[in-house]
Amino acid sequence: MLKLIAQRLALGLITLWAASVLIFFTTALLPGDFASAMLGQQATAENTAAIRAELNLDRPLVLRYTDWLSGAVRGEFGNSLASHRPVSDEIKPRLFNTFFLAIYAALVAVPLAVFLGVMAAIRQGSTFDRGVNVGALLTISVPEFFLGYLLMMFLAAHFRIFPVLSAVNASTPFFSRLYFAFLPMITLVLVIVAHMMRMTRASVLQVMASPYIEMAYLKGLPKWRVVVQHALPNALAPIVNVIALNLAYLVVGVVVVERVFVYPGMGQMLVDAVSKRNVPVVLACGLIFAVVFIGLNILADVLSIMSNPRLRHPR
C-alpha cells in the first residue's frame, strides 16, 4: 500500500514539473508581455521598454524559466510584476478564500449528492427518481453565471435575505463569512450536485443487478440495508472518481461565480494575471491548481483501490 502511494507521489511530482514548463512557455507564446498588457492603449515604445528593463523581461526565455525554477524549489516564487510584492503574500488571502468556499460547497454538495443518488437508485422508476433526474439535468444545462444571477436577483436584490456582494476580507469573522459566501456556495452546489448524483445512481444501479444482491434480498434484509451496506461499498470506485473531479473544479474553475458575486478568490486573480501577463503569479497559481488536481486524483485512486479487496491484496 505504502509503496503504491509513494509511486503515485513521485509521478505526481514529475507531472507538476511538466505542468510548470507548459504554463510558462504557453504564456510566453501569447501576444504581448507584461509591459504592453499593463499599458494597453497607452503604450509607447519608450514606456514599454522602461517597464521591460525594470522587470528583467528582456532576458532570454529559457533563462527566465530556470531563474524561476531555482527559486521555486526553495519555496521562493518571486515577486509579482505588478505590485513588486512577494507572490506568496499576494496569493495567501485569495487562496484561503478559495479553499473556504470550496470546502463549504463540498461539505454541502457531496453528502447531498450521494444521498439523492442512493435514494434515486432505491426508488428507481418512481416520481422521486424522475424528479431528481430532471432537476439535475436542468441545473447542469444552465450556465453557472446565469444560476448565480437568478439567485442574486431573488434572494439578494428582491427579498434582501443575502447580500449582493460577497466581499469578504481578512478580518471577516467566521459566521459572517458563512453568511457572505452563502449565495456563491449555493450556486456551486447546484452546479456540481447533478454530476455526482447521477454517477452515484448509475453506479449503485449497476451493482444492484449483481446476483449477490438478489441473495441479500432473499435473505430478507430491508432494502435500505442492502443498498447501503452491501451495494454501496462496491459501487464506490467510480463515485469517488467523480467526486474528486468535482472537488478539483471547485478550486480551479469558479472564476465566473467569483466575478458575479465579487468574491475575492484565486480564479479572478489568475484571470487578471494571465491577461496582464503577470507570469510569476500565473505560474504560482498554476502550480497550486496542479497540486490540487494531482493530489485529489491520487486520493481518488488510493480510495478506489482500498475499497476493493481484490486490489488491496493483489495475488
Place this chain on the structure above:
Amino acid sequence: MNRWEELQQAALTGRLTRRQFMARAAALGVSTSLASGVLAKAGYADDAPKQGGTLNIGIAGGSTTDSLDPTTYTDSMAFNVAFAIMNQLIETDPNNKQIPSLFKSWEASAGATKWVFKVQDGVTFHNGKTLDAEDIVYSVNLHRGKDSKSGAASGLKPIADIKASDKLEVTMTLSEGDADFIYPLSDYHVLVVPKDFKDWSHPIGTGAYTFGSYDPGVSANVKRYKDHWNKDRGHVDEVNFTCINDTAARMNAIVAGQVDIIHRVDTATIDLIKAVPTLALVMAHGGYHAIYAARCDMDPFKDPNLRKAVKYGIDREQLLKALFNGYGALGNDSPIPPSDPYFNKDLEQTKYDPDKAKFYLKKVTGTTKIVLSASDAAFNGAVDAALLFQANEKAAGLDFEVKKEPADGFWDNVWLKAPFCESYWGGRPAATQMFTTAYKSDAAWNETGYKVEAFDKLLAEAKKTVAEDKRAPMIKELQKMVHEDGGAIIPAFKDWVDATATKVKGYKPHSMFDLCNGRAAEKVWIDEA
C-alpha cells in the same frame, strides 16, 4: 435622452433657476409633485455641505494587477482611490475649464514657452511635511524622461526644463510654444507626493483623505484628513471603495443599497434604477467616443474617395441607439464632442446616404476590398456594432469583411497595425490635446495614419496662439479637415451615466469623466434628510 431627462440634467448642472425649471416642467406636462421631487433629488436647495458619515462607492475598472504608483494608472479604480489621497496641480471643472488646485496661479510668456506657476501655501502632507516647489518638481519628473513608464510621459515631453525657482514657485520651459500646456499638466497621472517618495503601497499625499487600506482589484478604504488645505473638499468621514467589474452585480449592488454610488450604469437595464425612488441618475455629455480608424497611409483607404464613401454609408442614429441606448450624441467624424467649447457647430452632420456613398465608390481607382478588425476590447458591443456597420454599408454597395480579433492582445497586435480597426477614446479637456495625441503626423497614437502637413502647421499655430478670437477659427478649421478628409469614422459620443443614492448630495455631472471626474469621494456629502 428625451426632453424631460434633458431638463433634469440642466437642473443638476445648475444651468436653470428653480423658477425656470418649474416653468419648463409644467410646459412638458410634468406634474408639480414630480417636478418638486426632482428638485429635492437634485439637492437644489444646495445647503452647505454636512460633515460626517461613511460613503460606499461601487467602482469598475479594477484589477489585481493595479498599483497606486501614479505612473501605472490606466483604469478607474486606481486613480479614483489615488485622487482621494493625492492632489493634482491643476483640475478640470465640469465645463472643461482648468481651475487651480496645488498650482494657485500661472502665467505664460515668450510665446507660451516659459510658464511660471505659483504654489498654494499652507498645504501639508499627511505625514506633516509642508508642501514646497521641490516636491512638485519631483512629482512631475516621475512622468518625464525616457525611463518613465507613465502614460502621461508623451504629454509632458514638451517640457525642456523644470525647476523650483522659489520656495513656492515652479518655472517650466517648453521646447515649443503651447497655449494649452496646462491641459497635459492636469493629466490624471500627475499627482503630488513628497520629494523622493517611493512607498506606493502606503501612499502619502495632500488630499482630503489619508490612506487606510488597499487590496488591488478588490477594495480600498480612506479616512478624512483633518488638516486638509481645501475646506471645500472632503466632507464624509470615511470612504469605502468596492471593486465591482461585473455590470449586473454593480447594478444590483446599488439597487439593494449595498453601495451609495456606482458609475458605468448599464443603459440597457437602466429602468432597474429608475424604478427605485431612493436612487437618482446623473448623466453628462462627454468626449468618450467609439471610432472606426481607417489608415490613410495604407491600402485601401489611401484613396480619399473610399473614405468618403464609407462615411456616407454608416447609419449613425442606429449605432447610437445600439451601442449607447441613445445616451450620447451623434458623431461627425471629428473627435471633438459637442460639449467642447471649440466644437464646430457649422459642420454639416453627415447623414446615412447610400446614394452618395455609391457615387464616391464609383470614383475609387484602387482596390475596394475592406477588412474591419473588430474586438470587444475596443468598446463594449464592438463586434455587434461592426456587424451593424457591415449591414449599413452593404446597402450602399460596399461589401466588407468583419474579422473578429481576440480581445487579449488586441492593443498589441491589431491597433495601430491593421488597416481598418475599432478603437475608443475617453476624451481630452482640450481640443488641441486630442489632435496632438492622435492626429498629428508624428503622434505615437496616430491610429488613422493621418499625415497632412497643412494640418500639423495649423495645429502648431493654434497651440501657440493665446488670443481666443484668433484660435477658435483655427481649431474649428482643424475639425473641418479631419471631418472631410480624415480616416476617423466616429458614429457617436457616449454620455457618462452614474447612479447615486438620494442621500448623497453635491454630486454634479462632469463632462470630462464619470464619478465627478474621479473626485466624487471628496466632493459629495451625505444628508439623510
